[in-house]
Amino acid sequence: MDLLWQTAVNATYAASYMALIAVGLVMIFGVMGVINFAHGELYMVGAYCVVFLYAQENFPFLLAVAAGLVFVGMIGLVMERTMFRPLRDNPLAGLIASIGFLLILQTLAVFGFGRRMGHVPPSTQGKLEILGAVLTYQRLFVIVAAVLLLAALWTFLRRSKFGRALRACAQDAEAASLQGISMNQTARIAMFIGAALAGVAGALTAPLVSPTPYIGHSIIVTAFIIIIVGGVGSLEGAVIAAVLYAFVHTFVTTFFDGVIANIVGLALMLAVLVVRPTGLFGAKERA
Amino acid sequence: MVFLFAALAVLPYLLSYSQQEIAVLLVINVLLVSSYRLLTLTGEWSLGHVVIMGVGAYASALLAKRLGVPVPLSMLLGAGMAAATAAILSFPLFRMKGFYFLIGSFAAGEIIRLIWKRFTDPFGGPKGLKRIDPFPDIDAGFLSIDFYEPVNYYFLALIVVSASLFVLYRIERSRIGLTFHAIHWQDRLAESVGVDTFRYRTLAFVIASFFAGIAGGLYAHYVGAVNPTRFSVDQMVYVLVWAVVGGTATFYGPILGVIVLTVVNEIVLRALGLDTARPLIYGAILILSVLYLPNGLESLGPRLRARWQRWRGGSAAARREAT
Numbered sequence: 183m184d185l186l187w188q189t190a191v192n193a194t195y196a197a198s199y200m201a202l203i204a205v206g207l208v209m210i211f212g213v214m215g216v217i218n219f220a221h222g223e224l225y226m227v228g229a230y231c232v233v234f235l236y237a238q239e240n241f242p243f244l245l246a247v248a249a250g251l252v253f254v255g256m257i258g259l260v261m262e263r264t265m266f267r268p269l270r271d272n273p274l275a276g277l278i279a280s281i282g283f284l285l286i287l288q289t290l291a292v293f294g295f296g297r298r299m300g301h302v303p304p305s306t307q308g309k310l311e312i313l314g315a316v317l318t319y320q321r322l323f324v325i326v327a328a329v330l331l332l333a334a335l336w337t338f339l340r341r342s343k344f345g346r347a348l349r350a351c352a353q354d355a356e357a358a359s360l361q362g363i364s365m366n367q368t369a370r371i372a373m374f375i376g377a378a379l380a381g382v383a384g385a386l387t388a389p390l391v392s393p394t395p396y397i398g399h400s401i402i403v404t405a406f407i408i409i410i411v412g413g414v415g416s417l418e419g420a421v422i423a424a425v426l427y428a429f430v431h432t433f434v435t436t437f438f439d440g441v442i443a444n445i446v447g448l449a450l451m452l453a454v455l456v457v458r459p460t461g462l463f464g465a466k467e468r469a
Numbered sequence: 470m471v472f473l474f475a476a477l478a479v480l481p482y483l484l485s486y487s488q489q490e491i492a493v494l495l496v497i498n499v500l501l502v503s504s505y506r507l508l509t510l511t512g513e514w515s516l517g518h519v520v521i522m523g524v525g526a527y528a529s530a531l532l533a534k535r536l537g538v539p540v541p542l543s544m545l546l547g548a549g550m551a552a553a554t555a556a557i558l559s560f561p562l563f564r565m566k567g568f569y570f571l572i573g574s575f576a577a578g579e580i581i582r583l584i585w586k587r588f589t590d591p592f593g594g595p596k597g598l599k600r601i602d603p604f605p606d607i608d609a610g611f612l613s614i615d616f617y618e619p620v621n622y623y624f625l626a627l628i629v630v631s632a633s634l635f636v637l638y639r640i641e642r643s644r645i646g647l648t649f650h651a652i653h654w655q656d657r658l659a660e661s662v663g664v665d666t667f668r669y670r671t672l673a674f675v676i677a678s679f680f681a682g683i684a685g686g687l688y689a690h691y692v693g694a695v696n697p698t699r700f701s702v703d704q705m706v707y708v709l710v711w712a713v714v715g716g717t718a719t720f721y722g723p724i725l726g727v728i729v730l731t732v733v734n735e736i737v738l739r740a741l742g743l744d745t746a747r748p749l750i751y752g753a754i755l756i757l758s759v760l761y762l763p764n765g766l767e768s769l770g771p772r773l774r775a776r777w778q779r780w781r782g783g784s785a786a787a788r789r790e791a792t
Contacts, residue, residue, distance in 0.1 A: 217568065217572075264756075265756060265759075265760070268760055269759065269760070272763075273568065274514065275759045275763065277571075278709060278713055278755060278759050279755065279756045279759045279760070281706055281709065281710075281752075281755065282710075282751075282752040282753065282754075282755030282756035282759070283752060283756060284752070285706070285748040285749060285751055285752030285755070286748075286749050286752040286753060286756075288748060289745065289746060289747075289748045289749035289752070290749065292745060293745065293746075399702070399703075403579065406572055406575070406576075407576075410572060414568075439587075441583050441586055441587040442587065444579075444583055445580055445583045445584070445587070448576045448577075448579050448580045448583070449576075449580060451572075451576050452561055452573060452576045452577060452580070455561070455564075455565055455569055455572070455573045455576070456561045456564055456565075459564075459565055459569050
């Protein structure tokens, strides 16, 4: 029973950062119509921002996380301007270009930090005990930050003018531009937010995962599974699927092993693709 | 054509030992990317093709190692195994199209790869299989060929790959190949005139996988070792790059892509001593080619010719104006 409860707490932590990553990927897909294969590498860059600023240069942890968020968001802007905007009407080319970008980011990380694992000391030592399960402050911090960020994003999308414009572009880009919404402006915002979410996830979890330049691979696989299960283009679906997948993956890892958990996750995604390609929560017209 | 074959026959003698080894792998990769193109004819881009190659490699290696099947036969059976795997996978995968197929094939490939990684018996786990039986030496008294020598294996691979390319070419030019094209450009229309698109997509997938399996067999018995990392999505990225940079509209486009990029990668970049930077340069080439050469290297010839003619036509017009 203790183990079950502890695993559930661990899964909650996993769900929180996975949701950040997946929501970012969905944001980019929703507005740009392109699958960003370099999303895992954006996470990696966020993690290395913390390695550099916090672990090497001794800046405060929070400042390093904020810097990671902004810096990776800027990388998103660069990607939008140089690749996704010229290739807007060609999703396959956009995807392939993002694969090229992934290789560039990976190599730059190897140049800057070497191939070995970066070590990040924990920013706090404390831990919480909830009904016998242990939750370190470090992990709690990730959960709290994810909830706050996603809530802020949700409010932004529902309440602000930009948010409404963004959702309009995601639904029908042509009609939106006829209403006087600037497609380029909206794409920039979506790309910044989407990339920044991946970056902040990397920055927040850096002390917990020991980043390497190649960590993006497992991240992108996870993110793909989540957005397919949740329905490509559905933000709420991505959050729910992240929770679902995190629980399945964490429990299978605890009771079997990590590789089996990955196989189960991929099989889950394949099953969803076969039975309901629009995902569990996706809109029908996206089929 | 004769000239081409003469050049290919002389080539290995002009190369150093390590370059000969690269030449063998290049020949194998030519088959890999050409078989991939057959699949793209139907308009579907898979991310599992390298894993399918791995199925051929693993199957052939295991048949030779565990069951003592003679090596050339094990390669054929391995390729058959790759084709059979594709046939089974086609049931879930061809319920999807476009982006969903891409992701679905990625998932299916990763599952296969993780199974190799997880189950040490018989797949050898993360370390993979080692000491795979080499291709048997030919010793007929007057003639003895040792396939441990890269030059000899180069010629073996060249013969197998040329034969395979010939078959692939004939398939594309046949009625079946034309149907693949039809499915790519007008799948609804093709269906309306009675083409079973599911069946033809499966057929393209199975044939492409068979030849990828051959490439896998050639690889396994040359290198002598296979492991799950060798067939990871990183390697798939390279196949994708070759196909995209070369262009997939013509039969020779992907072949051009793999040859040009391998030469750039192995000779130019190695000579410059930029080993760590190679993925970066590959990435940059990929982005630049999608942006500025969307139809690949194959479109370069006609484009330059058109520009040359326009320039000549333009200057002729200018001369006329001047006089």
